[in-house]
Amino acid sequence: MRYTLDDLIRLMDALRDPETGCPWDLQQTFASIVPHTLEEAYEVADCIEREDWEHLRDELGDLLFQVVFYARLADEQKGFDLHVIIDQLVAKLIRRHPHVFPEGTLDRCGGDAVAVAQVNSNWEAIKQQERDAKARGGILDDVPLNLPGLSRAAKLQRRAARVGFDWPDVGGVLDKIEEEIGELRQALAQGDDDNAREEIGDLLFAQVNLARHLDIDPEQALRNTNAKFERRFGHVEAQVRANEQDWEQLSLEQLDIWWDEAKAHGL
Structure with missing residues (x-):
């Protein structure tokens, strides 16, 4: 037997039960969960970068739990629930993929072949139409402030x-x-x-x-460089330990020699 999405929703309901729920979960608000959501998203990205597929399953589950948590909070405030989120998501993705759903429904899929560049162009055009419909005003208005x-x-x-x-x-x-x-x-x-x-x-x-x-992608490029720096500095650190010396005893020139060794070794 495997648990389902409905079971996850029931679990969330239990955690937020005012009388028998978890004290920590009962204290949470939309704002208080945001840092956890960002952390979980980065952990998903980290697993993918390291090709750690076993742990990726766990991290994706943690990220899904964030969505369920937000949905529960919204439901408590008589706003919306997870079913509304899923309904709007499916409708939006059907609308943004007219080349796959030419009739605007899930009942009939498939259309004319289209290049990726055209898909991207259509996607952005449709998103702009959606923004215009929301009357958000400026072109940059809905770029999220909390992005890296x-x-x-x-x-x-x-x-x-x-x-x-x-x-x-x-x-x-x-x-x-x-x-x-x-x-x-x-x-x-x-x-x-x-x-x-x-x-x-x-x-x-x-x-x-x-x-x-x-x-x-500048964020990905910098993450790659961060990882490269860690590998090369790790080699330098290993050489410092191997020579049984303190950092203060070593000149920058010597440290650079070990750094260049790391580069030569492909680190």
Whole structure:
């Protein structure tokens, strides 16, 4: 026997029961759960990056539990429940995939063959129609504030690019990066910490723009570099221990030699 989605909903109901539920779960609100949701999403991404399929099952379950929790809270406030969430999700995905559901229902699937680029174009056009229908106003209004900084920068740039506010080619972005580096150097030379902080932000934003033009996910690229740094620094640390020396006894030149060894070993 396997538990089902209905069993998970029953479990959530029990946890939130005012008389017999779990004290911790009863204290939670929409806002208090958000940090846990973000953490679970990152743990899912981490398992995928490490190809840890066994633990991925657990992490996906934890992420699903977050959705069920939010649905329960909304139901308690007479807003909506999990069934409404699923209904709206299915309707939205049918609407956004007219090449798969040409009649707008699940009853008949399949349509004319379409290229991925056309799918992406149609997807964005439909999403824009949905935003217009919501009368949200500005083009950037519904870009989530809680996205990681690099991801949000890329999303803001993609949204602006759709209305033509974009560099025509990579060359313009590279020039902008060099301009931002010059402005950062000037701020540092002037000892202007506030301006330096702003220029660093501008430089990062321009670098995200370069990644977007090269069709590279900046968040993923940085995560890969973080992992590479950890591997190489781990080699340096191992050499320090193997030589039975303290970090303070070693020159930067010696540490760089071990760093280069790590690079040569493909770490």
